[in-house]
Every structure is written in C-alpha cells, then in structure tokens.
Amino acid sequence: MNKVTMITSILLAGILTNNMVLSKFLGICPFLGVSKKVKTAVSMSIAVTIVMVIATAVTWPLNEYVLREKYNYLQTVVFILVIAAIVQLIEIFLKKYIPPVYKALGIYLPLITTNCAVLGITLLNVQDGLNYGLSLINALAAGLGFMLAMVLFAGVRERLETANVPEFLKGLPITLIAAALVSLSFLGFAGIGG
Amino acid sequence: MLDIIVPVIVVTVIGLIAGLGLALASKFMAVPTDQKQEQIRDCLPGANCGACGFSGCDGYAEAIAKGETEPDKCAPGGAETASKLAEILGVEIDTSPKIAFIGCAGNREVTAVKYGYEGMMSCAAANLVYGGPVACEYGCIGYGDCSKVCPFGAITMVEGKPVVCENECVGCGKCVSACPKGVISLIPKGAKERVACNNKKKGAPVVKNCKVSCIACGMCEKACEFGAIKVVDNLAAIDYDLCTACGKCKEACKRGAII
Numbered sequence: 271m272n273k274v275t276m277i278t279s280i281l282l283a284g285i286l287t288n289n290m291v292l293s294k295f296l297g298i299c300p301f302l303g304v305s306k307k308v309k310t311a312v313s314m315s316i317a318v319t320i321v322m323v324i325a326t327a328v329t330w331p332l333n334e335y336v337l338r339e340k341y342n343y344l345q346t347v348v349f350i351l352v353i354a355a356i357v358q359l360i361e362i363f364l365k366k367y368i369p370p371v372y373k374a375l376g377i378y379l380p381l382i383t384t385n386c387a388v389l390g391i392t393l394l395n396v397q398d399g400l401n402y403g404l405s406l407i408n409a410l411a412a413g414l415g416f417m418l419a420m421v422l423f424a425g426v427r428e429r430l431e432t433a434n435v436p437e438f439l440k441g442l443p444i445t446l447i448a449a450a451l452v453s454l455s456f457l458g459f460a461g462i463g464g
Numbered sequence: 465m466l467d468i469i470v471p472v473i474v475v476t477v478i479g480l481i482a483g484l485g486l487a488l489a490s491k492f493m494a495v496p497t498d499q500k501q502e503q504i505r506d507c508l509p510g511a512n513c514g515a516c517g518f519s520g521c522d523g524y525a526e527a528i529a530k531g532e533t534e535p536d537k538c539a540p541g542g543a544e545t546a547s548k549l550a551e552i553l554g555v556e557i558d559t560s561p562k563i564a565f566i567g568c569a570g571n572r573e574v575t576a577v578k579y580g581y582e583g584m585m586s587c588a589a590a591n592l593v594y595g596g597p598v599a600c601e602y603g604c605i606g607y608g609d610c611s612k613v614c615p616f617g618a619i620t621m622v623e624g625k626p627v628v629c630e631n632e633c634v635g636c637g638k639c640v641s642a643c644p645k646g647v648i649s650l651i652p653k654g655a656k657e658r659v660a661c662n663n664k665k666k667g668a669p670v671v672k673n674c675k676v677s678c679i680a681c682g683m684c685e686k687a688c689e690f691g692a693i694k695v696v697d698n699l700a701a702i703d704y705d706l707c708t709a710c711g712k713c714k715e716a717c718k719r720g721a722i723i
C-alpha cells in the first residue's frame with residue numbers, strides 16, 4: 271500500500287468506520303452533554319481534535335522511548351497524567367495568547383481532561399503499532415470523526431427540541447434513543463476502506 | 465524489587481515534569497486579572513439569576529469593576545451584598561430589603577369569570593385571549609407564570625392564587641416582569657399595609673367584577689393622618705416612606721382591598 275492510500279484509509283476509518291463516538295462508544299459524555307447546539311458542539315469538537323493531536327504527539331514518543339515493552343502496563347496511568355497536564359497547559363496558553371479562542375471554548379477545555387476519547391485514541395495508536403506520523407494522522411481523523419458525530423447529533427437534537435415527544439420519553443430517554451439510531455446508521459459504513 | 469521501584473520512579477518523574485511545566489507556564493503566562501473584580505465576584509451570591517440585567521454574576525462583577533453600573537443591582541444578595549460591594553468600591557448606597565407582593569386579592573370565588581379558557585396553562589398565553597378569563601382586566605389570572613419563573617421557589621400556587629413566601633423571597637423582581645398583568649410589585653420587607661388590588665377603573669363594572677376591588681372611593685386617603693395613602697389613577701397607593709403602619713386605612717376600606 272502506498273502512502274496516499276494508507277493515509278486515506280486511516281482518515282476514512284477514523285471518521286466513518288471506526289468513529290470514536292458512534293462505533294467505539296468513547297467520549298459519550300460530551301456527545302450527550304455538549305450536543306444541544308451545533309455551535310457549542312463545533313467548539314467542543316475543535317478543542318477535542320486539537321488536544322487529541324497534541325496528546326498523541328507527546329504520548330507516542332513517551333511510550334516508545336520511556337515505557338517501551340517492559341512497562342507497557344503503565345500506559346493508562348502515564349497517559350492520563352500527561353493528557354491532564356497538556357489540557358491545562360493549552361488552557362493557560364490560550365488564555366494568554368489567544369483570549370477569543372479561550373473565551374469561545376470556555377468550560378469545554380477543562381472538560382476534555384476527563385474525555386475518554388482522548389485517552390482512547392492515544393492508547394489505540396500505541397496498541398495498533400502505528401508509526402509517529404500515522405499516529406498523528408489517526409488522531410486527527412478521530413478528532414474529525416468526533417466532530418462529525420457531534421455536529422450530526424447536535425442537528426438531530428435541535429430538531430428534537432421542537433418535536434412532539436411523548437411525556438415519558440422527554441429529555442434524556444429520547445436523546446439516548448436518537449443517539450442509538452445515529453450510531454446504527456454509522457454501521458452502514460462498515461466495510462469502507464477494507 | 466527493581467520491577468516496582470522503576471515504574472514508581474518513572475511515573476513520579478513524569479508527574480513532576482508535568483507539574484513543573486504547569487507551574488512555570490502559569491507563572492510566565494499568567495494573565496493579570498482585575499483584583500477588584502475578583503473581590504466583587506466573591507461577594508456576589510453566584511445564583512446567576514440575571515436580575516441585575518447582566519449575563520450573570522461574572523458579568524455583573526465586571527461591569528461594577530469598570531464602573532459601568534451601580535452596586536445595588538443584586539437582588540438575591542440584597543442589602544448585605546450591596547453594602548459589602550459598596551465597601552469595596554468605597555461608596556455609600558441606600559439598601560432596604562424588598563419582597564414581591566401580589567397586588568390582587570381576587571380569586572375564583574370573589575372575582576367574576578369572563579369566559580371558559582381551555583388553552584395553555586400560562587398567564588402570558590391566556591392574557592392574549594381577550595385579556596384572560598378573569599373578568600377584571602387588571603387582576604391575577606392565576607396560572608402561575610410568577611411561580612414558574614421564581615428562581616428561589618418562593619411563590620407557590622394555592623387554589624389558583626400565587627402566595628409569596630416572604631422568608632424565601634429575595635426581591636429579585638423576576639416575577640414582576642413575568643406577570644402579564646403587572647399585578648406584582650416590590651414592596652419593603654415587613655410592610656404592614658398593602659393595597660391588594662390592581663384595578664385602575666371605577667364605576668359599576670369594578671364592583672360587579674370583583675368583590676374585593678378598590679373602587680377609588682378615597683376613604684383610606686381621608687382616614688390616613690400622615691398622607692401616606694393616595695388614590696392615583698383610581699387606585700389607592702401607599703407611600704412607604706410616610707406609612708406608620710397604624711392600620712387606619714385598613715379599617716376605613718369597606719371593600720377589603722387593603723390588607
């Protein structure tokens with residue numbers, strides 16, 4: 271497989287077939303919590319994508335050169351530590367140098383610290399044995415996939431606001447049902463890109 | 465042994481590096497925040513009710529710090545917060561606690577009904593249909609918009625009438641703007657004499673529509689020795705700065721509109 275097809279297939283898999291939220295069921299918390307409006311969903315997704323790429327950029331070498339084969343079992347602990355620090359660092363950086371972005375992301379940035387999709391992608395990259403470049407592309411693809419899921423679902427939820435939902439299904443129940451239907455539709459992508 | 469010590473050291477070192485990095489970053493990339501604004505924010509109750517007219521407590525604190533507004537706008541905080549804020553700013557302000565008062569004593573028994581309303585159970589909606597089902601066009605409709613909007617749960621609906629719990633009410637004024645009839649007003653906490661009518665008309669229909677309406681007869685005005693109660697726009701109004709709570713107006717009112 272040459273490089274271009276390799277990258278395309280990683281991107282396709284990350285965004286559609288192996289969508290973080292809808293196929294792997296990671297990051298469900300922000301998926302349900304921050305998807306009420308398309309605008310906030312986009313802000314959150316952008317933040318998640320940035321953090322995913324940066325987290326991968328740091329954790330991959332850490333795993334390769336510090337943990338190696340012997341201390342593989344430390345991956346989860348160390349990655350959580352590193353991701354939490356990175357998110358804080360990004361927050362401080364944005365507050366100082368790009369205040370508008372900091373204001374737009376608001377509460378979503380610190381929330382990413384506990385987003386399992388970020389931890390998930392860093393662990394998956396290492397487990398799948400991807401090299402550094404491909405890991406970064408995979409992280410980007412996962413972020414974009416997260417964004418796609420968030421925006422799609424935010425659109426669905428904006429429609430739900432005005433829909434005539436039976437009393438007992440109002441609120442979270444109908445949201446979960448809608449999430450399940452969106453997730454089901456993503457099954458249709460299985461098989462794309464091999 | 466080494467199998468335990470090495471991972472512990474690895475994690476500790478990574479943790480230390482991360483912590484140090486953050487400490488350095490927060491030192492070198494610190495954003496100076498207005499100290500006064502933070503002080504003000506700490507004094508505010510944090511209910512984010514919006515009664516001050518700003519986006520929330522943070523927004524209000526920012527506006528005060530910039531000198532764009534007065535420190536007495538925080539309704540939930542009341543006098544206590546206002547005086548604290550005044551202290552920080554070094555200014556003096558008048559602070560007396562206020563509570564919401566439902567200025568209508570009418571109910572389904574004493575007030576006539578205009579028509580049968582079968583729509584959305586909301587005063588605002590009912591008001592759009594010929595001013596609501598209540599015959600008095602100034603009276604309480606009784607579908608509880610005030611109760612729904614109260615952020616402190618201070619208004620409960622008892623037999624179709626809102627009742628203000630005066631201990632819970634902080635005088636934020638949200639109900640005042642929620643009432644489509646303008647029945648609710650803010651009065652000084654502990655006020656003894658209150659005009660429980662909002663009707664601004666006079667004549668036969670007023671008597672017919674409601675048994676406890678103010679008919680602008682002026683008996684209360686004559687009874688008051690302090691000139692504290694006046695009939696304005698066919699409705700008795702009390703000036704609480706002059707009122708001594710003697711109760712003479714209450715006795716004089718033959719309609720029971722002063723409670």
